[in-house]
Amino acid sequence: MSGVLTLAVELAWWQQTGIRAVLGLVAVLLPAGTLVYLFLFKMMSFMQSRLGPMEAGPYGSLQLLAEVGKFLQKEDIIPEKADRIVFKAAPFVVLISTFLLVIVIPAGPDAWFIDVDTGIFLALAVSSISVIGILMAGWASSSKYSLLGALRAAGQLVAYELPLVLAVIGVVIQAGTLNVQGIVMAQATGEIFGWGGIGNPFILTQFLGFAIFLIAVQAELTQPPFDMPVAESELVTGYLTEYSGLRFLLFFIGEFATAAIFAALASTLFLGGWYVPGIDPTSDLFNVIGPVILLSKVILVSFLIFWFRFTYPRFREDQLQQLAWKVLIPLSLANIVVTGVLKVVF
Amino acid sequence: MTTLAALEGMDRLSSGDVLVAQNVAFAIMAITMVAAALRMVTTRNVVHAALYLVIVLAGVAGLFILLGAEFLGVTQVMVYIGAIVVLFLFGIMLTKGSFGEDDGVTGERRLMAGLVGLLVFGVMAAALVESFADAEISRSGPSTTADIADSIFSAYIVPFEAVSVLLLAALIGAIVVARKD
Numbered sequence: 315m316s317g318v319l320t321l322a323v324e325l326a327w328w329q330q331t332g333i334r335a336v337l338g339l340v341a342v343l344l345p346a347g348t349l350v351y352l353f354l355f356k357m358m359s360f361m362q363s364r365l366g367p368m369e370a371g372p373y374g375s376l377q378l379l380a381e382v383g384k385f386l387q388k389e390d391i392i393p394e395k396a397d398r399i400v401f402k403a404a405p406f407v408v409l410i411s412t413f414l415l416v417i418v419i420p421a422g423p424d425a426w427f428i429d430v431d432t433g434i435f436l437a438l439a440v441s442s443i444s445v446i447g448i449l450m451a452g453w454a455s456s457s458k459y460s461l462l463g464a465l466r467a468a469g470q471l472v473a474y475e476l477p478l479v480l481a482v483i484g485v486v487i488q489a490g491t492l493n494v495q496g497i498v499m500a501q502a503t504g505e506i507f508g509w510g511g512i513g514n515p516f517i518l519t520q521f522l523g524f525a526i527f528l529i530a531v532q533a534e535l536t537q538p539p540f541d542m543p544v545a546e547s548e549l550v551t552g553y554l555t556e557y558s559g560l561r562f563l564l565f566f567i568g569e570f571a572t573a574a575i576f577a578a579l580a581s582t583l584f585l586g587g588w589y590v591p592g593i594d595p596t597s598d599l600f601n602v603i604g605p606v607i608l609l610s611k612v613i614l615v616s617f618l619i620f621w622f623r624f625t626y627p628r629f630r631e632d633q634l635q636q637l638a639w640k641v642l643i644p645l646s647l648a649n650i651v652v653t654g655v656l657k658v659v660f
Numbered sequence: 661m662t663t664l665a666a667l668e669g670m671d672r673l674s675s676g677d678v679l680v681a682q683n684v685a686f687a688i689m690a691i692t693m694v695a696a697a698l699r700m701v702t703t704r705n706v707v708h709a710a711l712y713l714v715i716v717l718a719g720v721a722g723l724f725i726l727l728g729a730e731f732l733g734v735t736q737v738m739v740y741i742g743a744i745v746v747l748f749l750f751g752i753m754l755t756k757g758s759f760g761e762d763d764g765v766t767g768e769r770r771l772m773a774g775l776v777g778l779l780v781f782g783v784m785a786a787a788l789v790e791s792f793a794d795a796e797i798s799r800s801g802p803s804t805t806a807d808i809a810d811s812i813f814s815a816y817i818v819p820f821e822a823v824s825v826l827l828l829a830a831l832i833g834a835i836v837v838a839r840k841d
Contacts, residue, residue: 442742
């Protein structure tokens with residue numbers, strides 16, 4: 315059984331599971347930390363003509379550890395009237411969704427956590443679990459800001475899940491499979507009018523899908539310009555208002571890890587995932603360099619996501635819903651029809 | 661290519677062998693589901709009831725995966741946990757808005773609800789025993805997504821389209837009901 319790595323030694327099931335668990339943790343935390351440092355600390359600062367954190371380590375590179383240390387020391391405050399169990403469980407529900415998401419993404423021909431038939435469908439299904447965590451957090455805090463934030467978040471996440479799913483369908487039609495590994499292979503072995511030099515990354519044929527996917531991801535992450543659920547000028551920080559210390563940190567990690575994972579999904583679906591042109595896609599080399607390639611594509615896509623985050627002003631609630639229902643959903647439906655017709659014609 | 665079911669350790673055993681891991685997993689899930697279902701109907705807090713429902717529905721998804729029906733399990737998560745329970749919670753929070761306090765779920769219809777529950781249980785149990793009795797589920801391997809797609813769009817195309825039209829009618833009906841004029 316080929317696992318995360320194809321090893322010469324046959325590992326027992328519990329050993330493989332242990333390796334998978336540790337690597338899963340790394341796959342969630344490493345990209346999340348990279349995004350926070352590169353974009354939230356540095357890119358945002360440069361765009362605002364300041365340096366950002368500079369004290370901890372060279373160029374402030376250890377600032378992240380300092381922040382984690384700070385959050386761990388903080389008192390874990392639970393509001394007196396809060397529903398204690400639901401309040402405590404909410405961040406973990408969000409994290410469960412994040413961890414279930416990461417296992418779907420392959421980082422090489424044999425470097426995967428699970429390789430299932432339903433692949434991308436599974437990813438989209440588990441990504442919707444986080445809404446329940448957000449609603450739990452907002453309701454259990456027993457604060458009106460939290461509840462309003464949670465309701466806004468739920469309305470937004472439900473509305474933008476549709477374009478997210480519909481944008482993926484175009485890719486699925488083109489690749490002919492839901493399996494994520496199959497989608498990567500379809501791009502690696504694809505040809506552009508008979509020329510197979512760079513494979514056929516689906517961003518070329520599914521550019522509309524890529525754009526819709528990124529906009530929907532932005533909304534799913536409740537990031538500006540779609541950050542009404544945590545709008546600080548109206549709702550303090552929405553459903554996060556009553557959270558402090560470790561539990562706030564968990565939500566924070568969840569948010570940035572999910573950003574990284576959605577960026578990884580976008581790179582897998584539209585940019586060829588762990589594949590780069592020039593090397594045989596079945597080569598074992600990809601098991602080693604695949605994760606690095608995937609991470610660089612993740613950074614590329616996240617750059618776009620965070621660029622929008624730092625430069626666009628916030629939408630109004632009605633504009634947000636109009637964009638989803640009147641623009642993105644009809645566009646993605648049209649995309650599916652056109653893709654389907656072209657798939658049959660060619 | 662493995663499937664979720666294979667990850668659960670479902671080896672392709674010949675009929676008659678006992679699948680220990682599956683039985684243990686089934687027991688854990690079944691006990692959790694029954695406990696959550698009981699708490700769901702006895703709790704006096706509507707939001708808690710909805711959250712217990714999440715556990716029950718997640719258990720159903722787990723059972724589907726355990727049986728090798730991977731696509732069905734994922735759909736269960738997507739449709740029920742990701743959409744329907746979210747709408748429940750959304751509706752409850754939007755309309756009642758009371759937190760912490762007891763929402764006062766009344767028990768006046770307990771008797772009728774119990775009777776209906778018993779009746780449904782009786783009919784279902786009788787129907788299941790009648791039609792399956794000692795039949796064993798096929799262990800030839802988990803169903804693949806492609807098989808499901810093929811059967812939906814060939815053998816079951818008419819029911820599938822009928823359900824689509826029914827859903828469309830429900831959608832239009834909802835809009836008509838919601839309109840003020």
